[in-house]
Amino acid sequence: DSGVTQTPKHLITATGQRVTLRCSPRSGDLSVYWYQQSLDQGLQFLIQYYNGEERAKGNILERFSAQQFPDLHSELNLSSLELGDSALYFCASSVDGTGSGEQFFGPGTRLTVL
Amino acid sequence: QKEVEQDPGPLSVPEGAIVSLNCTYSNSAFQYFMWYRQYSRKGPELLMYTYSSGNKEDGRFTAQVDKSSKYISLFIRDSQPSDSATYLCAMIRNSGNTPLVFGKGTRLSVIA
Numbered sequence: 001d002s003g004v005t006q007t008p009k010h011l012i013t014a015t016g017q018r019v020t021l022r023c024s025p026r027s028g029d030l031s032v033y034w035y036q037q038s039l040d041q042g043l044q045f046l047i048q049y050y051n052g053e054e055r056a057k058g059n060i061l062e063r064f065s066a067q068q069f070p071d072l073h074s075e076l077n078l079s080s081l082e083l084g085d086s087a088l089y090f091c092a093s094s095v096d097g098t099g100s101g102e103q104f105f106g107p108g109t110r111l112t113v114l
Numbered sequence: 115q116k117e118v119e120q121d122p123g124p125l126s127v128p129e130g131a132i133v134s135l136n137c138t139y140s141n142s143a144f145q146y147f148m149w150y151r152q153y154s155r156k157g158p159e160l161l162m163y164t165y166s167s168g169n170k171e172d173g174r175f176t177a178q179v180d181k182s183s184k185y186i187s188l189f190i191r192d193s194q195p196s197d198s199a200t201y202l203c204a205m206i207r208n209s210g211n212t213p214l215v216f217g218k219g220t221r222l223s224v225i226a
Contacts, residue, residue: 002157041218042216043158043219045214105158108155108157
């Protein structure tokens with residue numbers, strides 16, 4: 001158990017809908033990272049927050065947004081969902097914001113868009 | 115060309131075999147190199163973390179980095195069925211706001 005929690009574990013929704021994925025980092029970790037994992041693309045970095053501020057951005061679509069709250073939990077919002085958004089979404093956390101430190105991954109949210 | 119290339123396998127070996135997993139990369143700016151293990155339906159967990167070139171050993175696992183060839187390896191000695199998982203290499207350019215770049219992962223099965 002990494003200490004990172006993610007909810008929900010599974011999400012099934014329809015195209016065009018909007019969903020919110022939630023992540024709680026390990027106690028003491030200030031950075032939260034979001035990743036998307038699909039069979040064809042592998043694990044892709046989406047976005048990083050450090051202590052409430054956006055720190056780095058990867059291949060995140062404009063339909064997706066995220067934020068980190070004062071209690072350090074983070075939410076990833078996915079809107080106007082398409083079939084291709086079906087994937088595993090992982091959250092990871094680390095102590096520092098440099099990205100070079102160890103990242104601890106949560107169990108993931110499996111999103112299925114029908 | 116993708117930044118990080120990794121053979122997806124699957125790789126199937128008998129119990130007790132030495133396993134060699136590899137990644138190549140194209141960007142010479144990568145400085146930190148990692149190997150993650152991911153069991154089915156779980157999140158990746160960090161196995162090995164190395165900085166720049168050289169070897170690092172931890173129990174049955176040895177990580178090697180050859181920056182001149184842009185090639186990294188993970189060796190697993192005395193492989194066990196519990197080692198059956200997907201192994202992902204990952205690397206980062208330098209400290210400061212640069213994201214981890216992952217290989218697609220190699221699926222390993224160790225047969226008892």
